Amino acid sequence: MALNKPKIVILGAGYGGLMTVTRLTKYVGPNDADITLVNKHNYHYETTWMHEASAGTLHHDRCRYQIKDVINQSRVNFVQDTVKAIKIDEKKVVLANGELQYDYLVIGLGAVPETFGIKGLKEYAFPIANINTSRLLREHIELQFATYNTEAEKRPDRLTIVVGGAGFTGIEFLGELAARVPELCKEYDVDRSLVRIICVEAAPTVLPGFDPELVDYAVHYLEENGVEFKIGTAVQECTPEGVRVGKKDEEPEQIKSQTVVWAAGVRGHPIVEEAGFENMRGRVKVNPDLRAPGHDNVFILGDSSLFMNEDTERPYPPTAQIAMQQGITVAKNLGRLIKGGELEEFKPDIKGTVASLGEHNAVGVVYGRKLKGTPASFMKKVIDNRSLFMIGGLGLTLKKGKFKFF
Amino acid sequence: MALNKPKIVILGAGYGGLMTVTRLTKYVGPNDADITLVNKHNYHYETTWMHEASAGTLHHDRCRYQIKDVINQSRVNFVQDTVKAIKIDEKKVVLANGELQYDYLVIGLGAVPETFGIKGLKEYAFPIANINTSRLLREHIELQFATYNTEAEKRPDRLTIVVGGAGFTGIEFLGELAARVPELCKEYDVDRSLVRIICVEAAPTVLPGFDPELVDYAVHYLEENGVEFKIGTAVQECTPEGVRVGKKDEEPEQIKSQTVVWAAGVRGHPIVEEAGFENMRGRVKVNPDLRAPGHDNVFILGDSSLFMNEDTERPYPPTAQIAMQQGITVAKNLGRLIKGGELEEFKPDIKGTVASLGEHNAVGVVYGRKLKGTPASFMKKVIDNRSLFMIGGLGLTLKKGKFKFF
Ligand SMILES: Cc1cc2nc3c(=O)[nH]c(=O)nc-3n(C[C@H](O)[C@H](O)[C@H](O)COP(=O)(O)OP(=O)(O)OC[C@H]3O[C@@H](n4cnc5c(N)ncnc54)[C@H](O)[C@@H]3O)c2cc1C
Ligand SMILES: Cc1cc2nc3c(=O)[nH]c(=O)nc-3n(C[C@H](O)[C@H](O)[C@H](O)COP(=O)(O)OP(=O)(O)OC[C@H]3O[C@@H](n4cnc5c(N)ncnc54)[C@H](O)[C@@H]3O)c2cc1C
Numbered sequence: 001m002a003l004n005k006p007k008i009v010i011l012g013a014g015y016g017g018l019m020t021v022t023r024l025t026k027y028v029g030p031n032d033a034d035i036t037l038v039n040k041h042n043y044h045y046e047t048t049w050m051h052e053a054s055a056g057t058l059h060h061d062r063c064r065y066q067i068k069d070v071i072n073q074s075r076v077n078f079v080q081d082t083v084k085a086i087k088i089d090e091k092k093v094v095l096a097n098g099e100l101q102y103d104y105l106v107i108g109l110g111a112v113p114e115t116f117g118i119k120g121l122k123e124y125a126f127p128i129a130n131i132n133t134s135r136l137l138r139e140h141i142e143l144q145f146a147t148y149n150t151e152a153e154k155r156p157d158r159l160t161i162v163v164g165g166a167g168f169t170g171i172e173f174l175g176e177l178a179a180r181v182p183e184l185c186k187e188y189d190v191d192r193s194l195v196r197i198i199c200v201e202a203a204p205t206v207l208p209g210f211d212p213e214l215v216d217y218a219v220h221y222l223e224e225n226g227v228e229f230k231i232g233t234a235v236q237e238c239t240p241e242g243v244r245v246g247k248k249d250e251e252p253e254q255i256k257s258q259t260v261v262w263a264a265g266v267r268g269h270p271i272v273e274e275a276g277f278e279n280m281r282g283r284v285k286v287n288p289d290l291r292a293p294g295h296d297n298v299f300i301l302g303d304s305s306l307f308m309n310e311d312t313e314r315p316y317p318p319t320a321q322i323a324m325q326q327g328i329t330v331a332k333n334l335g336r337l338i339k340g341g342e343l344e345e346f347k348p349d350i351k352g353t354v355a356s357l358g359e360h361n362a363v364g365v366v367y368g369r370k371l372k373g374t375p376a377s378f379m380k381k382v383i384d385n386r387s388l389f390m391i392g393g394l395g396l397t398l399k400k401g402k403f404k405f406f
Numbered sequence: 407m408a409l410n411k412p413k414i415v416i417l418g419a420g421y422g423g424l425m426t427v428t429r430l431t432k433y434v435g436p437n438d439a440d441i442t443l444v445n446k447h448n449y450h451y452e453t454t455w456m457h458e459a460s461a462g463t464l465h466h467d468r469c470r471y472q473i474k475d476v477i478n479q480s481r482v483n484f485v486q487d488t489v490k491a492i493k494i495d496e497k498k499v500v501l502a503n504g505e506l507q508y509d510y511l512v513i514g515l516g517a518v519p520e521t522f523g524i525k526g527l528k529e530y531a532f533p534i535a536n537i538n539t540s541r542l543l544r545e546h547i548e549l550q551f552a553t554y555n556t557e558a559e560k561r562p563d564r565l566t567i568v569v570g571g572a573g574f575t576g577i578e579f580l581g582e583l584a585a586r587v588p589e590l591c592k593e594y595d596v597d598r599s600l601v602r603i604i605c606v607e608a609a610p611t612v613l614p615g616f617d618p619e620l621v622d623y624a625v626h627y628l629e630e631n632g633v634e635f636k637i638g639t640a641v642q643e644c645t646p647e648g649v650r651v652g653k654k655d656e657e658p659e660q661i662k663s664q665t666v667v668w669a670a671g672v673r674g675h676p677i678v679e680e681a682g683f684e685n686m687r688g689r690v691k692v693n694p695d696l697r698a699p700g701h702d703n704v705f706i707l708g709d710s711s712l713f714m715n716e717d718t719e720r721p722y723p724p725t726a727q728i729a730m731q732q733g734i735t736v737a738k739n740l741g742r743l744i745k746g747g748e749l750e751e752f753k754p755d756i757k758g759t760v761a762s763l764g765e766h767n768a769v770g771v772v773y774g775r776k777l778k779g780t781p782a783s784f785m786k787k788v789i790d791n792r793s794l795f796m797i798g799g800l801g802l803t804l805k806k807g808k809f810k811f812f
Binding site: 041131132133135136138139140142143146147149150187188189 | 447537538539541542544545546548549552553555556593594595
């Protein structure tokens, strides 16, 4: 047994990090390297399902699983701790409760909400980010409904939910809300007509980048289910009372709301920025082999990274799909770095994108085919199950998968 | 058919009011009188189960049923409205959306929390009173737990629950909390040891009036399940930060808590007071036939009334048990008033009192026998089912009853 085995440290047990770890043991033998995975919690959560946990349509426990259940515990050290800093020069990771030395580092810390400096959003708006924020938002909405009937003077702002952003996350969350609000009305004896769901989007269209036919379908479905859209309208400020929004060159409007949700953007994890990597909004533009430029022993993947599409000369949008595929490449390349061989270039294989509209509806493109309604919703669940399958195999898929197809 | 049938109006569909209405049709024929029942909601709720709904151990929908399902709709007019005032001189009831003229009036509006003028309790403490307050308290507690892990600086006051009052309601609520807190800890990833449940009671003992052996049993059980008791200690003030409490002649103590529950007393409904009846804390000391002194056409029952125990020369404590028994007497006496006959005197038949300590434990006295543990818990459920049976018969009991005996 080698005494000085190289140390591989993987930060984050998200889609990218966990995929790396589960594949790594194929390419790196027990005598080749020590493997350590660091994650804040002892569980992995499905970031792509957080709109459901946030609305309360899917319990958060259905959206997470124990990390120890999917890693090879005899090969991988799991450290439950919070990464505080990465010291590149000292090859060291500072944790809340200790430090780790590495020879090879994989960064998969994911994203954090981006508020673009809009006043008050950080303080008063709810992000859709992880298990903690999802439980908070779900409970906050429930408390607003629960409070409504206990007050002598009725407050419509308790029943007004503003969603900032009509991109992927915003639309998926609105889809869940449209299903959840009638349930909340029943649970708390509130008339549905008193509840307002307002989506505010600065861009001139909903779901930018999506096929216009699918966009129309989604907007129509959501409007039919009580969502009001304010398109081409920017959130200018968030306060404890609500939001100020406005169209260009028009008088701003105040919307009173106790529940402002910010779903209009994410950026890379600040720790990556603070570590000194060159970055754009916290994302490091990685080399084709997924290493950070100038750092031959550091791989960065998923939402912490930025990968260019050679054809369009624009970066790929950060998705779980890409993060997982990158995990496979990182695992392979770590094997080659340690045991020799040429590093592989990452080649994304975009199978499609489907945005859910509640449990039974969706829009998207899969293998180049436009889908909407039941077929799209079916595919969405197949995709959701696929992440489980790729990381945890059939057992995990059966345990946590979505099988209520129709 | 008589053109000028007398009008009977019953206010409140609680234990007393609903019992009156369901029995009244036995003593008063369709040609004898018009019967109108007024209640704020279209449902009756089990006030005696509100500690469960408030803690979240029993869903509030399990604690209520539709009024129309238990009244004879061909005989009883049901008006869903809020009573705003009673004008005795004009024989008129003012509702939020109208007025009702009566010849005979039955008042069963129940109780409201009594804060004894303690500063801040009205504003910042949670009562355990009805479906609305229960949902609010349940959701408030959940939100505190949900928030805890989302804050960088951990706030113990989110996990500190103070219950003011170790009487019947306080102890029953503590019993539910003891069961609920471990569930909340699991749901929100909070360590049980971080949660504090503190009971503050000004009187020198827990459950005043109960047998000391049963009191010891209850205190021991609750302490074992993590409840801290501060006995002989008064709540002096409630603020948004928590409570100030103190023993006589000692330095007061500040307890930081986001959840202060006030379970230390109720008083009669203010509408009864405002109507001009002579009263003590909103309760009218009624004649033996349950009429208000000086008002031959007005019956008052349940928590709105005060009925003297001739033996002890003290009033009976207000209970659902008595309210229901009074309903039977009121129905009979209304029949006699209208059709002739001497009015009956109300004779309470106290079968016992059982305080639950969560779902599987309780203490109490039934037919003079002391009970604790499983037998007491069994009897508690029998009593809970009995109210359903008396008002709605077997059908309602099977639908809403508590049958998980062990
Ligand atoms: C509501 C929503 C819906 C989405 N839908 C889709 C979709 O349908 N399809 C799709 O492909 N993509 C979707 N995305 C995008 C997708 O979720 C992300 O691109 C993906 O999660 C990125 O994976 P990752 O491995 O980089 O990070 P993540 O999967 O987010 O994981 C990051 C991990 O790092 C951990 N971590 C963070 N900070 C620290 C720290 N300081 N110390 C220790 N551990 C830390 C976290 O706990 C987490 O486990 C969606 C996103 C959202 C929010
Ligand atoms: C947590 C708890 C546990 C208890 N446990 C027990 C127990 O184990 N055994 C026991 O015997 N007693 C118990 N009690 C006491 C018991 O609940 C009361 O004594 C009983 O509810 C009194 O019945 P009531 O008919 O007077 O009023 P309630 O049953 O309280 O009904 C009053 C009704 O009036 C309606 N109302 C109020 N205001 C208006 C308005 N302005 N307009 C129209 N309608 C209105 C309400 O909606 C309600 O339907 C408990 C009380 C609590 C809070």
